[in-house]
Amino acid sequence: AAAADENDVVVIGGGPGGYVAAIKAAQLGLKTTCIEKRGTLGGTCLNVGCIPSKVKDRLIPPFPFPIPLACSICLLGLCFRFILHQFLYVPCLQALLHSSHMYHEAKHAFPSHGVKFSQLEIDLPAMMAQKDKAVSGLTRGIEGLFKKNKVTYVKGFGKFVSPSEVSVDTLEGGNTVVKGKNIIIATGSDVKSLPGVTIDEKKIVSSTGALALPEVPKKLVVIGAGYIGLEMGSVWGRLGSEVTVVEFAPDIVPSMDGEVRKQFQRMLEKQKMKFMLKTKVVGVDTSGDGVKLTLEPAAGGEQSILEADVVLVSAGRVPYTAGLGLETIGVQTDKAGRIEVDKHFMTNVSGVYAIGDAIPGPMLAHKAEEDGVACVEFIAGKEGHVDYDMVPGVVYTHPEVASVGKTEEQVKALGVSYRVGKFPFMANSRAKAIDDADGLVKILAEKETDKILGVHIMAPNAGELIHEAVLALQYGASSEDIARTCHAHPTMSEAVKEAAMATYDKPIHI
Numbered sequence: 463a464a465a466a467d468e469n470d471v472v473v474i475g476g477g478p479g480g481y482v483a484a485i486k487a488a489q490l491g492l493k494t495t496c497i498e499k500r501g502t503l504g505g506t507c508l509n510v511g512c513i514p515s516k517v518k519d520r521l522i523p524p525f526p527f528p529i530p531l532a533c534s535i536c537l538l539g540l541c542f543r544f545i546l547h548q549f550l551y552v553p554c555l556q557a558l559l560h561s562s563h564m565y566h567e568a569k570h571a572f573p574s575h576g577v578k579f580s581q582l583e584i585d586l587p588a589m590m591a592q593k594d595k596a597v598s599g600l601t602r603g604i605e606g607l608f609k610k611n612k613v614t615y616v617k618g619f620g621k622f623v624s625p626s627e628v629s630v631d632t633l634e635g636g637n638t639v640v641k642g643k644n645i646i647i648a649t650g651s652d653v654k655s656l657p658g659v660t661i662d663e664k665k666i667v668s669s670t671g672a673l674a675l676p677e678v679p680k681k682l683v684v685i686g687a688g689y690i691g692l693e694m695g696s697v698w699g700r701l702g703s704e705v706t707v708v709e710f711a712p713d714i715v716p717s718m719d720g721e722v723r724k725q726f727q728r729m730l731e732k733q734k735m736k737f738m739l740k741t742k743v744v745g746v747d748t749s750g751d752g753v754k755l756t757l758e759p760a761a762g763g764e765q766s767i768l769e770a771d772v773v774l775v776s777a778g779r780v781p782y783t784a785g786l787g788l789e790t791i792g793v794q795t796d797k798a799g800r801i802e803v804d805k806h807f808m809t810n811v812s813g814v815y816a817i818g819d820a821i822p823g824p825m826l827a828h829k830a831e832e833d834g835v836a837c838v839e840f841i842a843g844k845e846g847h848v849d850y851d852m853v854p855g856v857v858y859t860h861p862e863v864a865s866v867g868k869t870e871e872q873v874k875a876l877g878v879s880y881r882v883g884k885f886p887f888m889a890n891s892r893a894k895a896i897d898d899a900d901g902l903v904k905i906l907a908e909k910e911t912d913k914i915l916g917v918h919i920m921a922p923n924a925g926e927l928i929h930e931a932v933l934a935l936q937y938g939a940s941s942e943d944i945a946r947t948c949h950a951h952p953t954m955s956e957a958v959k960e961a962a963m964a965t966y967d968k969p970i971h972i
């Protein structure tokens with residue numbers, strides 16, 4: 463049976479890209495259906511990514527679930543979007559990062575603040591239960607938003623049968639065909655596998671398995687020094703694992719500003735994370751109790767063995783379009799499997815669009831969300847806009863590292879004359895007061911115009927501080943614009959103001 467003959471928009475995938483696109487489409491008055499195979503909304507980010515790693519207990523909403531009830535109350539409905547947004551993107555991978563950070567602080571930082579207790583222990587099942595509770599509350603929250611905005615939700619696996627028809631094998635066991643004038647592919651991404659390394663989600667895990675380990679591994683090896691590997695390594699390191707990160711490239715997080723990256727690596731080493739850079743994994747033996755990895759220098763040379771209880775494969779992510787039937791309707795992908803789109807997010811097939819991790823650009827939840835809104839605005843005949851140069855990136859370790867715009871290496875490569883302003887948190891009163899003063903703010907500005915080109919922050923709450931810089935870049939501000947804006951005292955944000963001062967003049971406090 464045709465489930466929804468008259469859909470204006472059909473979205474395949476209910477992740478941050480897909481569910482946001484569906485809600486926005488409905489808000490624009492378009493009849494919308496969203497198809498999701500997982501049975502829960504929120505995609506990778508909410509189910510096995512950003513959220514479970516980072517959820518914070520205090521973000522549980524103060525009003526009673528179920529969400530549809532809450533949404534039916536107008537006033538709460540107004541608060542809802544704000545609260546949900548906090549849930550989804552502040553806490554990405556946050557649950558475990560936050561819980562493990564609390565444990566680490568209690569163990570290492572509380573005594574110097576005069577807070578002492580006689581016994582401190584980890585209750586891993588309780589930690590995992592807190593994470594699961596937050597995730598399930600959030601997924602139900604999105605279902606509530608679908609109901610509120612009248613988005614039809616079809617649970618099942620979608621496959622193109624024509625550019626305007628998607629056949630869905632429903633989770634209940636039937637099949638239905640969903641028709642739409644416009645179809646948006648928002649099927650996201652999956653873990654990139656490494657040749658010869660088979661993920662069993664027990665001894666060799668992906669990030670999904672690393673979010674649900676039944677006990678703290680004594681030795682954890684992380685393959686890949688990208689942001690997910692470092693965040694997961696931090697979680698288990700804080701809980702007591704000996705963490706070694708093996709990386710093929712000469713540097714960790716290659717997209718990071720070089721100077722900030724060096725300081726960041728030093729910080730992680732101070733936290734006892736070990737790094738084996740320019741090293742490749744050439745063999746895996748799981749026949750014994752643990753795992754034996756055979757390593758070799760990236761350029762070739764003598765092999766060595768590294769033992770682990772658990773190995774996390776975190777070597778990147780690849781677009782997920784398996785079984786979608788792209789070939790049936792002739793949608794083009796590039797060599798990396800990413801769906802090619804024009805500036806309106808339309809594929810080479812008229813009426814078929816793609817967004818989020820499935821297309822080129824940063825693989826981030828907030829980028830997918832921006833794609834979704836802009837794509838639907840184009841479909842509705844409005845102007846959509848996403849500037850990938852203005853997408854902030856955050857590594858949610860402690861301290862966090864956040865950036866927006868260009869790195870110093872990129873500015874140099876462009877041949878632009880520039881100035882650098884830096885300010886260390888050691889000279890910031892708030893950071894000193896809370897005894898959490900590792901890190902810095904670094905601002906790059908064009909020499910001639912003082913226009914800000916890039917901002918890089920390493921600080922406990924860098925992921926929050928960066929948004930002042932994102933706004934500044936978005937509006938083409940100069941560093942003097944930030945420096946002459948009054949910042950409250952005592953706050954970490956004052957370090958951003960001082961770094962801006964240092965870009966064209968002298969800071970006050972150093």
Ligand code: FAD
Pocket residue numbers: 474475476477478479480497498499500504505506507508510511512513515553554555618619620621648649650651669670690782785786817818819820825826827828829830858
């Ligand atoms: P996804 O979230 O992958 O959603 C796609 C959805 O489509 C899935 O639910 C899938 O089940 C569904 N689907 C696929 N094929 C079909 C089909 N044929 N039919 C029906 N449904 C289908 N990003 C951040 O911004 N901040 C973070 O802190 C962060 N932390 C992360 C931590 C981890 C461990 C991981 C793995 C990722 C993290 N990310 C983070 C990245 C973020 O999760 C992704 O960028 C984001 O989820 C992409 O959104 P999306 O909507 O494009 O795809």
